[in-house]
Amino acid sequence: MKIEGGHTLNGTVTISGAKNLALPAMVATLLTDQPIILHNVPDLADVHSLLALLEHLGCSYSFENRTLTMCTKNIVTTEAPYDFVRKMRASILCLSPLVARCGSAEVSLPGGCAIGLRGVDLHIRTLVLMGAEVSIEDGLIKTNAPNGLTGCEIEFPKVTVTGTENALMAAVLAKGTTCLMNVAIEPEVTEFAKLLNLMGAKITGIGTSTLEIEGVDKLHGAEFEIIPDRIEAGTYAIAASATHGSIFLKNCLYEHLQYFFTVLQQTGANVTKQADGVLVSNGNGIIQPYCIYTAPYPAFPTDLQAQYTVLMCLCNGTASVTENIFENRFMHIQELMRMGARIYIDGKTARIVGVPSLKGAPVMATDLRASVALILAGLVAEGTTTVHRLYHIDRGYENIDDKLRACGAVLERTKQ
Ligand code: EPZ
Numbered sequence: 232m233k234i235e236g237g238h239t240l241n242g243t244v245t246i247s248g249a250k251n252l253a254l255p256a257m258v259a260t261l262l263t264d265q266p267i268i269l270h271n272v273p274d275l276a277d278v279h280s281l282l283a284l285l286e287h288l289g290c291s292y293s294f295e296n297r298t299l300t301m302c303t304k305n306i307v308t309t310e311a312p313y314d315f316v317r318k319m320r321a322s323i324l325c326l327s328p329l330v331a332r333c334g335s336a337e338v339s340l341p342g343g344c345a346i347g348l349r350g351v352d353l354h355i356r357t358l359v360l361m362g363a364e365v366s367i368e369d370g371l372i373k374t375n376a377p378n379g380l381t382g383c384e385i386e387f388p389k390v391t392v393t394g395t396e397n398a399l400m401a402a403v404l405a406k407g408t409t410c411l412m413n414v415a416i417e418p419e420v421t422e423f424a425k426l427l428n429l430m431g432a433k434i435t436g437i438g439t440s441t442l443e444i445e446g447v448d449k450l451h452g453a454e455f456e457i458i459p460d461r462i463e464a465g466t467y468a469i470a471a472s473a474t475h476g477s478i479f480l481k482n483c484l485y486e487h488l489q490y491f492f493t494v495l496q497q498t499g500a501n502v503t504k505q506a507d508g509v510l511v512s513n514g515n516g517i518i519q520p521y522c523i524y525t526a527p528y529p530a531f532p533t534d535l536q537a538q539y540t541v542l543m544c545l546c547n548g549t550a551s552v553t554e555n556i557f558e559n560r561f562m563h564i565q566e567l568m569r570m571g572a573r574i575y576i577d578g579k580t581a582r583i584v585g586v587p588s589l590k591g592a593p594v595m596a597t598d599l600r601a602s603v604a605l606i607l608a609g610l611v612a613e614g615t616t617t618v619h620r621l622y623h624i625d626r627g628y629e630n631i632d633d634k635l636r637a638c639g640a641v642l643e644r645t646k647q
């Protein structure tokens with residue numbers, strides 16, 4: 232993408248459905264032979280990758296106008312091969328429903344990813360504790376539970392979003408009651424638990440760190456609306472602030488970004504909650520430094536760390552960003568330094584000395600959130616920035632070119 236920097240962004244961005252809720256919600260089709268209808272599903276590469284895997288497993292679907300209707304009458308295979316899983320790590324979410332419904336599963340180990348090791352040991356641990364036999368052979372997680380899964384007490388040693396979602400799908404059809412402690416409470420996890428209850432599951436404690444699930448024999452179909460994507464909304468909020476503009480984030484739910492908006496106000500932005508969204512503008516044009524530490528919800532989200540780092544590159548002082556969730560989520564930093572940013576990495580912390588401006592340059596995207604951070608940098612830099620390997624961006628940001636252009640950005644996709 233070739234971006235001409237220096238344009239203030241003003242306008243309205245309609246926030247799409249949340250990718251990290253759409254993905255688990257789609258996998259829920261494996262838990263029932265009845266139809267599932269999801270509304271406000273974002274049209275993203277990750278959604279299409281997952282649809283290909285679900286179809287391979289036996290799901291039939293129709294997807295139009297952001298409504299996805301799925302039905303998995305029969306599961307035709309319990310194997311999720313590497314070719315599907317390597318494209319999208321969230322495929323690991325198929326593990327528990329396949330075991331819960333068919334008694335066995337062979338899901339490829341997702342392998343590494345740019346931002347870190349991304350182990351799935353906690354996903355496997357849950358199934359072993361619930362009575363499954365698991366072995367790792369030829370890169371596959373081979374799981375067997377011929378007598379089904381049995382509920383028990385499980386405390387997570389660390390908070391894991393998809394690990395919590397996999398555990399919920401293991402527990403809803405298990406024999407007896409399961410108690411999950413230290414679970415993720417991200418809005419996407421809370422909403423996912425509500426979907427499972429809509430399908431006939433018996434989950435209590437939703438929204439707290441301890442969930443109790445009483446196993447049932449079968450789940451039925453449901454119709455469900457995907458909430459707006461808080462990470463997409465936060466990304467455009469930073470775009471407004473960094474370009475000294477004003478963007479109305481239509482459909483954004485303020486309460487899902489409570490802490491993030493508080494931080495943004497500390498940097499000098501004006502954040503106004505309205506009936507059908509949130510208005511974000513840069514107050515007096517000065518960006519104040521404010522230190523952040525990423526942590527599980529409701530703390531500062533790791534998925535907004537790279538974007539926030541760009542904002543701090545232009546701050547009126549020195550700020551620090553500490554990444555506590557992933558061990559390698561600073562790859563955008565060396566690219567930003569090529570654009571004139573002054574950043575010093577010290578372990579988990581990046582110390583940022585604000586500069587008056589960034590300079591456009593050719594840069595390379597490495598992962599989804601790093602890609603969008605480099606686009607934000609291009610929007611505020613002097614001159615032209617070319618972001619290479621942009622395929623990452625279409626995994627998580629629906630129509631980003633049009634949404635940014637509608638606010639005054641000058642950019643185009645080029646072939647090379
Ligand atoms: C989910 O990933 C999101 N993806 C990620 O969003 C997000 O960054 C992450 O949660 C944290 O909020 C989806 O929901 C599809 P974790 P997930 O399990 O579930 C370690 C994006 O940009 N861990 O909460 O994979 C792990 O390595 C993506 O949209 C284990 O060690 O993240 C990490 O350090 C990126 N063993 C930490 O826990 C396990 O079995 C939190 O990971 C599981 C996780």
